[in-house]
Amino acid sequence: MDSVEFLEALKEIVKSKGVDEDIMYEALEAALIAGYKKDNATAENVHVEVDKEKGIVKLFAVKKVVDNVQDPRLEISLDDALKINPVITVGDKVTVEVTPKKFGRIAAQTAKGVVVQRLREAERNVVYKEFINREHDIITGIVQRMENKNIYIDLGKTEAILPPTEQTPNEEYKQGDRLKVYVLEVKNTSKGPQIFVSRSHPGMIKRLFELEVPEIFDGIVQIKSVSREAGYRSKIAVYSKDPEVDPIGACVGPKGMRVQAIVNELRGEKIDIVNWSEDPKEFISQALSPAKVISVDVNLEEKIAKVIVPDNQLSLAIGKEGQNARLAAKLTGWKIDIKSETQSKNE
Known part of the structure; x- marks a missing residue:
């Protein structure tokens, strides 16, 4: 793959993935330098210039002007340096084009590998920035698969994990189901953003x-x-x-x-x-809905409320397996002791 082909491929990647173009060209320059150094076993100071319009890539090295060249990777003779800059002298440094006629296979592979890596990093960063702002929000995705009781939900650019602890009892999740989920946490890991969601x-x-x-x-x-x-x-x-x-x-x-x-x-x-209601008696009474309440007696220090309900409302106030009373207690932050009118009179 020559430089023109590589640049065209890079433009296509940038366009299709929607990643910042500047980031990708920085990645390309770093990749080409790494590839050139690996190919030429050199430690010289190399930099890259990319003509984005023409698809031309040039490599330049900074060399020291000397009388006798000992290391052509780092040094250049005065005669050769004068061809580049007619006022240069021994001891000065000059920038010399060192672009190979064709990039070697190793250089191209190195460049491609680094670009792919940077592309992944850039994509991950884009996804992380998007979803970190969606914590404690609701997003919609499609059930993709189940692994180790985790449900994986396709969000388009990435996937979310619905752990078993955050799944709703009695709900069945089938592949292809469109599902609304609550974003619990977004973690930025070495493998990319991990998005944990909940239905419960x-x-x-x-x-x-x-x-x-x-x-x-x-x-x-x-x-x-x-x-x-x-x-x-x-x-x-x-x-x-x-x-x-x-x-x-x-x-x-x-x-x-x-x-x-x-x-x-x-x-x-x-x-x-x-x-x-800011009045705890009123709020507790409302929280026990749909049951009707006769009276609420509160202990403000211990946040305990004694509630009296009509005899025919006791089972409704407590709820099936105590559910209504539990939910009312969670809603209000009070411990609620419910008794029927007859029970309270017999105490």
């Missing part, structure tokens, strides 16, 4: 509502807290800065369309939307 993180609920509900995106409605048992049920506490805007109604949407779109994305996971 509470942050996914928050971001889905931010994307689906304009009032949240605009900052009118705020999500104050989220609790989640992925695949089964979630609770979100919302608050409106504008008294004219109903935060629950905004999240539910016309005919329930907004919340239903999120439920569908989460493949049927139930979502309770409750009003947030």
Whole structure:
């Protein structure tokens, strides 16, 4: 491969991969110097000039002008130096073109290898910069394969890893499935960026509502807290800065369309939307929805709340296997002790 062919190939790489052209030409220059030195077993000071338009590459070496040349790799005679610069003298340094008529196979291979390496580094850097800014955001990809219980998701420029600990119980992931995932962490490793994603993180609920509900995106409605048992049920506490805007109604949407779109994305996971309040009694009462609450007695120091509910609401307040009470406790940050009206009277 001559220099013209190599430059044309390089231009094609730059164009197809969308990598910074300057980075690639710097890589080419470094590669050609390395290749030339390897081919010529020389330690001379070599630099490269690349004519990007004509596809011409020239190699130059800096040599010292001497009376008697001992090492032609590092030195040049005065007579030869005067042909380049008519005012030069012994002891000066002169730049001499040392471009071989054809780049040797080793030089070309070295250049190609280094360019490929730099290309990979540049591509990895582009991908890392793109995805490091997407941490704690939602991205869409296509399920590619499963290895050691990890799900690998194709994101176009790279792939993400959905570990078993971040998968949602009862969800099946099939090759070719289009999937929304929450970006947990982006690591820059020697093998390139590693992107870890989740389907079970509470942050996914928050971001889905931010994307689906304009009032949240605009900052009118705020999500104050989220609790989640992925695949089964979630609770979100919302608050409106504008008294004219109903935060629950905004999240539910016309005919329930907004919340239903999120439920569908989460493949049927139930979502309770409750009003947030700075009054812990009110907030705890709301958090136990859909159960009705008679009274809430709070211990502020220990953050323990004793809740009394009607007899027919006890099982609803506690929930199946205690789920409703657990989610309410996570949502509020309070330990909640629930008793029926009859139980409280008999104490």
